[in-house]
Amino acid sequence: MTTPAIRTVGLTKRFGSFVVTNDVGLTVETGARQAIIGPNGAGKTTLINLLTGFLEPSAGRIELNGADITRLGQHERVGRGLVRTFQINRLFNDLTVLESVLLATNERLGLGAVSWRRRSACGGSIAEAWNVVELLGLAEVAHLPTKALSYGRQRLLEIALALAAKPTVLLLDEPAAGVPQGESGELFRTISALPRDVTVLLIEHDMELVFGFADRITVLVNGGVLTEGSPEQIAKDPRVREVYLGEAIVV
Amino acid sequence: MTPSWEAAAVRLRERERWKSPETVFWCAALVAPFVLPDDHLFLSQIAILGLFCLSLDLVLGIAGILSLGQAAFFGLGGYTAGLFAIHVDGDPLLGLVVAMVATSLLGVLAAPLLLGGRDLTRLLITVAVAGILYEAANKWSAVTGGVDGLQGIVIAPLFGKIEFDLGGTVAYWYALAVLFLVFLGLRRLKSSPFGLALAGIRLNPQRMPALGVPVDRRLTVAYAIGGAVAGIAGALLAQTTQFVSLDALSFHRSAELMLILVLGGAGNLYGALLGAIVFSVAHHLLSEINPMYWQFWMGTLLILIVLFAKDGLTGGLSRLRDHLWKGGTAP
Numbered sequence: 171m172t173t174p175a176i177r178t179v180g181l182t183k184r185f186g187s188f189v190v191t192n193d194v195g196l197t198v199e200t201g202a203r204q205a206i207i208g209p210n211g212a213g214k215t216t217l218i219n220l221l222t223g224f225l226e227p228s229a230g231r232i233e234l235n236g237a238d239i240t241r242l243g244q245h246e247r248v249g250r251g252l253v254r255t256f257q258i259n260r261l262f263n264d265l266t267v268l269e270s271v272l273l274a275t276n277e278r279l280g281l282g283a284v285s286w287r288r289r290s291a292c293g294g295s296i297a298e299a300w301n302v303v304e305l306l307g308l309a310e311v312a313h314l315p316t317k318a319l320s321y322g323r324q325r326l327l328e329i330a331l332a333l334a335a336k337p338t339v340l341l342l343d344e345p346a347a348g349v350p351q352g353e354s355g356e357l358f359r360t361i362s363a364l365p366r367d368v369t370v371l372l373i374e375h376d377m378e379l380v381f382g383f384a385d386r387i388t389v390l391v392n393g394g395v396l397t398e399g400s401p402e403q404i405a406k407d408p409r410v411r412e413v414y415l416g417e418a419i420v421v
Numbered sequence: 422m423t424p425s426w427e428a429a430a431v432r433l434r435e436r437e438r439w440k441s442p443e444t445v446f447w448c449a450a451l452v453a454p455f456v457l458p459d460d461h462l463f464l465s466q467i468a469i470l471g472l473f474c475l476s477l478d479l480v481l482g483i484a485g486i487l488s489l490g491q492a493a494f495f496g497l498g499g500y501t502a503g504l505f506a507i508h509v510d511g512d513p514l515l516g517l518v519v520a521m522v523a524t525s526l527l528g529v530l531a532a533p534l535l536l537g538g539r540d541l542t543r544l545l546i547t548v549a550v551a552g553i554l555y556e557a558a559n560k561w562s563a564v565t566g567g568v569d570g571l572q573g574i575v576i577a578p579l580f581g582k583i584e585f586d587l588g589g590t591v592a593y594w595y596a597l598a599v600l601f602l603v604f605l606g607l608r609r610l611k612s613s614p615f616g617l618a619l620a621g622i623r624l625n626p627q628r629m630p631a632l633g634v635p636v637d638r639r640l641t642v643a644y645a646i647g648g649a650v651a652g653i654a655g656a657l658l659a660q661t662t663q664f665v666s667l668d669a670l671s672f673h674r675s676a677e678l679m680l681i682l683v684l685g686g687a688g689n690l691y692g693a694l695l696g697a698i699v700f701s702v703a704h705h706l707l708s709e710i711n712p713m714y715w716q717f718w719m720g721t722l723l724i725l726i727v728l729f730a731k732d733g734l735t736g737g738l739s740r741l742r743d744h745l746w747k748g749g750t751a752p
């Protein structure tokens with residue numbers, strides 16, 4: 171059996187006495203296209219915050235490719251290929267699109283502490299950043315400050331920042347939220363077109379997108395894993411239907 | 422066909438290019454001592470204040486660390502250079518290097534205290550570090566001269582040849598040369614990948630770790646470089662005036678510096694320099710016209726400038742330029 175990309179053991183997060191992540195044992199196989207679904211407030215974002223080190227767990231362990239990363243800082247996890255996007259954009263208003271993406275490529279190429287070279291002279295980094303900018307269709311706005319972009323495009327930039335860090339495990343927190351209907355399909359084609367060795371863990375409310383994308387689905391309710399399985403199994407599961415009462419799940 | 426990323430690199434390069442107002446500014450600095458032949462000492466002090474203010478511009482304007490304690494570095498640099506000249510060697514350049522090393526070390530040591538906290542905590546810690554140094558220098562008067570200041574500094578000729586003169590002519594050229602070199606270094610830093618990372622940290626510190634950036638390490642380096650720049654400024658003042666007063670470490674020094682940066686405009690390096698010039702000249706003129714109430718007029722001047730240009734003189738000037746330029750060429 172191969173080592174999973176991500177494995178958590180007894181992962182728990184409490185805010186005071188309020189348990190937001192409850193003894194979660196999550197396994198994501200390398201190369202998987204896995205989705206986490208669950209009602210609002212189920213603890214999906216919190217789980218990603220724990221995986222990436224944005225929050226410290228109250229208890230439990232996190233492994234990345236078999237190595238314990240529970241105590242690593244956020245940037246160290248990114249250095250090991252574990253990269254996320256945020257549900258609510260966290261961008262750099264006054265930087266241009268290209269400059270923002272350069273932040274990630276510079277760092278990945280070990281240029282982040284270089285203070286004696288012009289950034290325009292770091293061709294390798296610019297080439298990589300430009301690739302990502304083009305991949306997400308942001309080339310025509312590459313030199314505009316982030317704050318001048320439409321919300322949909324800012325959303326794409328949020329994803330560009332993550333891709334620029336060359337993830338081996340990518341955690342997407344509702345990437346399509348706020349993206350106009352017509353563009354979300356395009357966005358998912360981009361994500362689906364990532365190399366198969368990139369593991370993707372997706373949080374998404376739109377069931378059509380989830381079932382079109384995922385080969386495995388984890389259902390999170392009240393901070394705990396309710397069930398996990400293939401899209402067919404999940405769609406048939408009466409408990410899942412109960413949680414999503416009123417929301418039709420169609421495969 | 423050239424790949425399209427090269428066009429993007431050219432666009433980036435465009436922003437970093439040396440612009441003509443910059444040439445004008447530095448030419449003015451070259452011409453100033455000829456226009457003001459009797460004020461070379463005054464001019465050298467402006468250059469030193471400008472250098473001091475660059476340190477805050479790096480720390481606050483570029484890296485976004487709220488510091489009200491840059492005087493800690495200024496004073497430490499001054500005392501280090503002064504004591505080094507008295508007890509070890511009078512060579513001015515050697516003295517600068519020693520002061521630079523001492524102050525960057527202080528920066529590296531103080532950074533962890535600072536970076537643990539949020540903005541207000543940080544501010545208080547910068548104030549506290551400067552306060553501790555002030556008290557230490559005050560108490561340790563056997564070495565520092567206490568309230569009387571450090572006296573008896575003798576500086577050897579520059580490069581072993583050029584004697585410092587009483588009129589301050591050598592002092593000015595010396596200070597200007599050091600200022601220009603440090604400025605070039607900081608200008609490069611600002612347009613480097615490191616400078617971009619600092620801008621990212623200033624704009625959104627919480628997002629940066631998720632891009633793989635070790636935020637505290639970057640800020641520590643920025644803070645230490647800022648400390649070294651302030652230390653060099655303090656050393657220059659000690660060397661050119663052959664005196665270090667306890668005042669170099671005082672809170673009002675740090676506060677005044679903040680004021681000068683706000684007046685000039687933060688984050689673009691020239692604001693720090695312009696602020697230092699305008700502040701020094703206004704101070705000089707106002708205290709001549711009205712020795713009792715110059716601070717009142719200074720305050721009024723500041724309020725006026727900040728009212729008309731929130732981003733200081735440089736912000737106001739660049740908007741004025743855009744306005745005139747558009748006005749002149751619009752169809």
Ligand SMILES: Nc1ncnc2c1ncn2[C@@H]1O[C@H](COP(=O)(O)OP(=O)(O)OP(=O)(O)O)[C@@H](O)[C@H]1O
Nearest residue numbers: 185188190208209210211212213214215216217257
């Ligand atoms: N810092 C915090 N302090 C206290 N409670 C928190 C904190 N962060 C999240 N919570 C609570 O934890 C619960 C789970 O939040 P979380 O954001 O993980 O949910 P989610 O599944 O991502 O929801 P959504 O689908 O709305 O994004 C919510 O009830 C939320 O109020």
Ligand SMILES: [Mg+2]
Nearest residue numbers: 214215216257
């Ligand atoms: Mg969420």
